[in-house]
Amino acid sequence: MITEDRILVEGGWRAPASRETVQVISPSTEGVIGQVPDVGPADVDAAVKGARRSFDEGVWRRRSVEERTDVLGRALDMLEPQIEEIGKLVTGQMGLPTSMSGQVLASGIATGRYFLDVARNEPVSEVRRGQTLAVVVREPVGVVASIAPWNGPFNSSITKIFPALAAGCGMVYKPAPETPLDSFPVVEALLAAGVPAGVLNLVTGGGDTGRALVAHPGVDKVSFTGSTATGREIGGECGRSFKRMQLELGGKSAAIVLDDADLSISLPGLAGGAFFNTGQVCASYSRILAPRSRFDEVAEAMVAAAESFVVGDPFDPATTLGPLVSQRQRERVEHAIATGIDEGAKVVAGGGRPDGLEKGWYMQPTVFVGASNAMTISREEIFGPVAVLLPYDTVEEAVAIANDSDYGLHGAVFTTDEERAAQVAAGVRTGSFSVNSYTYNVEAPFGGVKASGVGRDTGREGLTSFYELKTINITPGMEPLYGA
Structure with a gap:
């Protein structure tokens, strides 16, 4: 001590x-x-x-x-x-x-x-x-x-x-x-x-x-x-x-996956953006917007990514996801997950405490589908390993969903078309934005708009x-x- x-x-x-x-x-x-x-x-x-x-x-x-x-x-x-x-x-x-x-x-x-x-x-x-x-x-x-x-x-x-x-x-x-x-x-x-x-x-x-x-x-x-x-x-x-x-x-950042995105390239940025540091990052990708035509594919990829994390003792070199910082923080995350379920969203990965870890404030990486942007899990910052997947039909709708938030700290677009990436980046109202990545760039200004x-x-x-x-x-x- x-x-x-x-x-x-x-x-x-x-x-x-x-x-x-x-x-x-x-x-x-x-x-x-x-x-x-x-x-x-x-x-x-x-x-x-x-x-x-x-x-x-x-x-x-x-x-x-x-x-x-x-x-x-x-x-x-x-x-x-x-x-x-x-x-x-x-x-x-x-x-x-x-x-x-x-x-x-x-x-x-x-x-x-x-x-x-x-x-x-x-x-x-x-x-x-x-x-x-x-x-x-x-x-x-x-x-x-x-x-x-x-x-x-x-x-x-x-x-x-x-x-x-x-x-x-x-x-x-x-x-x-x-x-x-x-x-x-x-x-x-x-x-x-x-x-x-x-x-x-x-x-x-x-x-x-x-x-x-x-x-x-x-x-x-x-x-x-x-x-x-x-x-x-x-x-x-x-x-x-x-x-x-x-x-x-705080933040409630949206990562927009366009219909031409290569998931084999995009997934590390999406998963890292959602779950790095057990989701205890103000700039995390806590909302992931996927085109309706590829929604199931994106959801399956995010589920696989969530399940690939090794949750456990942070001093074990094999661990890739440690505990939440406190009992209060875990209770907050658990309450958010329960609220999401009560409001009609569906957990397709995680959602609870990992087996075999009786001590410590651990939480499984969690993925929600069946949610809307009006739900509490899409509006309030959770500050835990929880990603909410939201469908959209047009890029204009995706940008509108991303902007329909009290927050404006970070955001992203994943696409193989650089011109479309620039258009989406210009349309999302946020203090920082990443293209095909989850990037915290200390050589450029980082901060937020709105709340x-x-x-x-x-x-x-x-x-x-x-x-x-x-x-x-x-x-x-x-x-x-x-x-x-």
Whole structure:
């Protein structure tokens, strides 16, 4: 068992004021594997004030981009040899199979390096010549409160911490209460690499900790990834105090299979999009739209794909699908499946708990047919290994079904006709879209429209979102001061 009895606030590790704790539960054994502080308002206040003080004093933001990215690059160099050990923490906390964790965490390191490259190549000032001469300056937005999800903890710490620090911000980072353990080695690497005291703060805890952080008047921006319900709460608080916000929320993404699709090529993307990480992905293909003329063929292929996953102990190298993160999450998925059956849909694969796995919050990959887009399983995010197959007659109808959703995070089309792929991609209203694949591209902006959120987490935009723009109207003689 790993016991962390410290938080990072005001420049150093210390015991929290609160004696409350959060237990970290293994989703595969249901046993306690760790414990962290459940900090209260006093510790949140100290963390924000520490970040605020360091930001106002300029100990980090006044350094050049090159100096900041050198420090952050050293941290990534320190983390890379720890991937295997940190991967075990991730597997233990949320059940990502070890057969995948090395690749997933390595992609997180690569994402961090990508952000540093963007920072080095993104100009921090630009002279604009018109009727009036002006320079537009990018300045760090201020103190950032970053609140991470549990479904990809290590990678979330990279995408939340590194671009904000590269831009010169101060910050308070709060990992999810289900998966806090891997955040400690990340923060330790950043401190060892040379991030100054007070710039980065780490607090742990549940929903009340997050609320205190979001509401704190010393926070300039909130970066949150999680449920749409929590995002609405955060959006309301940020709106009242005019905080900047970046919200990456839920999804109910539709993958449209066209009538010319080659299923032998399409199936890996469809199945991976539906079931990767036990379906605990906001961008998963939870709705799969198939032409009525090929519906049975697509359904049979998805059933075979669902049944091919090896569900079991995530530490077993043979496992390809681990448990759901918590008992609450499994109960939520089971309730969604029962609701789908009650509303008239038919389960053709999975639908229950796997045999022989009495311990752990396991769930079979599940495929529904006989559903409509009006059913609850087609409208609400399930966040589990559940795919709903929906028929359509025309491509226009398929696009309309895909758009008939409160969400707009991801989507896909599978076809051998690139012109038709482009037409479908243009017609679906969503923040990101994939053709013949299930792709999370960190070098392009990722985020949602409608109830899927506000802002973008990756690409150049993922870094520049931590800048505030300032216009300075200047005289001609001042141009050389800004590198013109």
